[in-house]
Amino acid sequence: MQATAYSYIRFSRPEQLRGDSLRRQLKNARDWAEKRGVVLDDSLRDLGISAYRGQNRTEGALAGFLALVESGRVSKGSFLLVESLDRLSREAVIDVLPRFLALIKSGIVVVTLMDGQEYSAKRLTEDTSPLFISLVIMTRAHEESRTKAKRLAEAWTNKRAQAAATRAVVTSRVPAWLKVVSDKDGKRIVIIPERVEIIRRIFAKSIAGQGKYAICRDLNQEKVPAFRAKKWQPSYVSKVISNRAVVGELQAWSFGQDGKRRPIGDAVPGYYPAVVDELTWQRANTARERRSFSGGRHGDTRVPILRGLVRCKVCGARMLHVNKGPSPRGGRYLSCSDRRRGLECLNDRNWDLESVEELALKAIGSGELAKVVEPEPVAEGPTEQDLEAQIARETAARKNLLDLVEEEDEEAKARYRQRGERIKELRQQISELRRDDRRSASEPTWAQRQAAFAAIMAALDETGEESRELRTRLAAEVRGIVEVVHLGLHSITMTRRTPKVLGGRRAPSRSVEVFNDSPDHIREMELHAEAVEERRATESAIPQRWKPKSLPRNSRS
Known part of the structure; x- marks a missing residue:
């Protein structure tokens, strides 16, 4: 039976899709498979997913592959092709090494296309030197990501301080009802009037007793254009109502080692143009919280x-x-x-x-x-x-x-x-x-x-x-x-x-x-x-x- 090689392609940022990363990783995998005469499966792709905190391992395509290996549905002797070990993980060595060895012990041969290394149970049993090479690569990958994360955190700390002191525009990413414009005085944030009207309508409906599903139904039936999708979704309506950006606050967030999103530092009031007042925000969210204990949806009855x-x-x-x-x-x-x-x-x-x-x-x-x-x-x-x-x-x-x-x-x-x-x-x-x-x-x-x-x-x-x-x-x-x-x-x-x-x-x-x-x-x-x-x-x-x-x-x- 002909062996199968599974090509795993990953990069962290979606914008890399516009570059050469995808083409390069695909070409290297196809060349290796043709040279070895094996069947290539190139469907394993985690595009725009980070490996620093193991997101690809827990919820990406790699997570699905590892589950299939664990259940025995991937044949022993199959190959997992990666450009480099940092495509698999950028977590700390103490966390990633046991999982790396467990994958190899399951009968999977890990191949790094950049340097031509093959990590199999048979080879590592006879020669441990490739293991030291893998440790160096894993350590370097984690240190690079940790240093980058630290620099980004410091940059954002400075940006938050600048925003709090001067209300200067520190990023072009703003809520969907706002936009950044440039003029002779520099950059500033302005409202999108037709979208602000929709935001105010959502808050009015929440205060009047409508839940996120009812609000979505009304907006979709009236063909009100959604901001970032084809249709209005309940989860987005809920996020809009709870978002303090509507009253003008800027709140920075970060993802911890556990993958959970947490606020960083104090919110910066007055950074965005307020589109609803504090009283409206409080009433809408109080009404939403009370509905959360009201036993769910009741349909059209x-x-x-x-x-x-x-x-x-x-x-x-x-x-x-x-x-x-x-x-x-x-x-x-x-x-x-x-x-x-x-x-x-x-x-x-x-x-x-x-x-x-x-x-x-x-x-x-x-x-x-x-x-x-x-x-x-x-x-x-x-x-x-x-x-x-x-x-x-x-x-x-x-x-x-x-x-x-x-x-x-x-x-x-x-x-x-x-x-x-x-x-x-x-x-x-x-x-x-x-x-x-x-x-x-x-x-x-x-x-x-x-x-x-x-x-x-x-x-x-x-x-x-x-x-x-x-x-x-x-x-x-x-x-x-x-x-x-x-x-x-x-x-x-x-x-x-x-x-x-x-x-x-x-x-x-x-x-x-x-x-x-x-x-x-x-x-x-x-x-x-x-x-x-x-x-x-x-x-x-x-x-x-x-x-x-x-x-x-x-x-x-």
């Missing part, structure tokens, strides 16, 4: 007003929406999800969905929830000034350890690192406090919520029919008013949403019972009604002369 808010009063599990078909024999109900999965919960009642919604809306509209006094935010935990003071103390203590660290005192090194981590934690707490402050400032007042709720209810009554848009807006307002709705065996209770206080904790909340049909409660209500009736009968039997007379309007004591 009637928009559920209480989606994600309803829980079992007995066990605390979510109440599941159960559709038993059209009326009169069917209907839509809310049932305890744990109970339906066979878990231990005594709540076996199926609540009629429309009845629950009607009772909840009535409680909001009648002002029953307004009777619950909203507690004022109370400062709990450290303030921003407290945290800044702690950072100053930790920084001073860390500075005092420098002499011992320079003397290679291991205990001092450990304490130095610990204080550095503590400073990072404190800075993160400050960022969270500032974010909470911005969010609290963006929240509408109770009166504003009530007014918006009343306006939407009036619009629904006026149309006299189900409106998807109005019900979506109504659901968004309800999520801003109600924290949770509990359904028990006989009762419905609602808890009003309370403000978040300093330190990330919410003010204490109280619930209001809006329905109860338990026998004990019904009997209690009946006894109460009978007592009221008896009191009225007694009062009506009192002779007229004993009834107190009201004082004349102009009488004086």
Whole structure:
């Protein structure tokens, strides 16, 4: 059986596709295969994928090849052709060498076309000198990438400092609704008006209660041109809403050794032209976060007003929406999800969905929830000034350890690192406090919520029919008013949403019972009604002369 050679082609940057890299690597692989008389498979390509942190090993074409080797679907004696070992990996030698040897021990012969070396299990068993050559190449590749990454990081640090100090344009890469133009005064960033209108529309839809799928559907159906793809995608809409660039901030990012994207340094405010204000950004993202707990998409059916808010009063599990078909024999109900999965919960009642919604809306509209006094935010935990003071103390203590660290005192090194981590934690707490402050400032007042709720209810009554848009807006307002709705065996209770206080904790909340049909409660209500009736009968039997007379309007004591 004729052996197969698998040509692996990789380069880091997509723009290299326009150069000679692809043609050169392909030609070298084809020449080698023709000379050796083997079948060539040149489908293994990772174009624009870095090998410095192993991205090609975990998610690229190379990852698929390695999985096939491990499963035995690539025959032993097959060849893996690479221009150089740095095409396979630029990770640290201690990480890449064991995997390199494991590949060879699996029966694969690794061929480097640049120097003609062949690394096979048989050869390395008889002669280890090629192994030393591979170690040198791997070390050089990793050092080159690490040095390049360090230089790029330093360059970006300087650019961020320049942007913060002068607001000068430091890169031509800008968000899709902006562009860089050059004139006699230099480079500047300007808006693209038609795209900015789309951005503002996306934020308005998010605030009105629409999720990323609904927004995408509307934009695609109206044939609104997408920025960087043929069609609008939910993931891109979500990124736009969460992107602080819309309010003008520049935030640099980097990928860590684990491949995760993390922010670098503080954001630079005012770098980009702001296309929405801070209040709009906060409201859109608060609405998006609340929707993330609302139980997913509901398709083109009637928009559920209480989606994600309803829980079992007995066990605390979510109440599941159960559709038993059209009326009169069917209907839509809310049932305890744990109970339906066979878990231990005594709540076996199926609540009629429309009845629950009607009772909840009535409680909001009648002002029953307004009777619950909203507690004022109370400062709990450290303030921003407290945290800044702690950072100053930790920084001073860390500075005092420098002499011992320079003397290679291991205990001092450990304490130095610990204080550095503590400073990072404190800075993160400050960022969270500032974010909470911005969010609290963006929240509408109770009166504003009530007014918006009343306006939407009036619009629904006026149309006299189900409106998807109005019900979506109504659901968004309800999520801003109600924290949770509990359904028990006989009762419905609602808890009003309370403000978040300093330190990330919410003010204490109280619930209001809006329905109860338990026998004990019904009997209690009946006894109460009978007592009221008896009191009225007694009062009506009192002779007229004993009834107190009201004082004349102009009488004086």
